[in-house]
Amino acid sequence: MSDGQLQDVFKSFCAFGAGSKDAAPVMDNSKWGKMFRDLKxxxxxxxxxxxxIIFNRPEVKSKTDRKINFAQFKKALELCAEKKYGSKDDVQKLIEKICAGKGPGTSGATKASKAGGVDRLTDSSKYTGSHKERFDESGKGKGLDGRKDFDAKAAEGYVGGYKGKDTYDKK
Incomplete structure (x- = not known):
């Protein structure tokens, strides 16, 4: 495996979640862990x-650094190979697995809603009560006519059960 392939994988995980692809190729601890999770x-x-623990070891980076560059990344991979396979000489196995894997994935991310759920919510034939009055027979909304009660008595200012219309002034 070439150093270029490893550097491409490194850059792809560094750029994941960054605002632009032109960001400096440095990796923080969360992207370091994501790489190992995504590549299983x-x-x-x-x-x-x-x-x-390996990411924060003094052989990899200083205490004040929050991110690692590609040279530090390779040193950290040697330490990971030693822990995983028992020898630093097996770093090539680890590099081959990393280069064989894909770039960063977005498993578990929120997906766009399917039309079925939206169709169910906007199907006016399933509405009950006053809500079903807001739509005509074809399912098209009536607009303002469907939202307001245009009763003649309501327009005159009287309540529904009032029987003494126009009797107040006659006294």
């Missing part, structure tokens, strides 16, 4: 705790 490199012997 964890097992019972090698866990996310191990990658967190």
């Amino acid at each position: 490199l964890y097992d019972k012997k090698f866990t996310s705790t191990d990658t967190d």
Whole structure:
């Protein structure tokens, strides 16, 4: 595996979630862990705790740094290979698995809603009560006519059950 392929994978995970693809190729701890999760490199012997510890080791980066560059990334991979396979010489196995994998994935992200759920909510034949009065027989909305009660008595200012219309002034 070439160094270029590994660097491409490194850059793709660095750019994941960043605003632009032109961002500096440095990786933080969350993207470091995401790479191992997405490429399914964890097992019972090698866990996310191990990658967190390796990322923060002084051989990889200083305490004040929050992100690693490509050279530090390669050093961290050597330490990961030692933990996962028992020897730093097996780093090539780990690099091959990383390069064989795809870039960052978005599993578990929110998907766009399907039309079926929206159709059910906008089907006016299933509406009850006063809501069904807002639509005509074809399902098209009536607009303002469907939302307001244009009763003659309501326009005159009287309540529905009032029987003494026009009797107040006659007294």
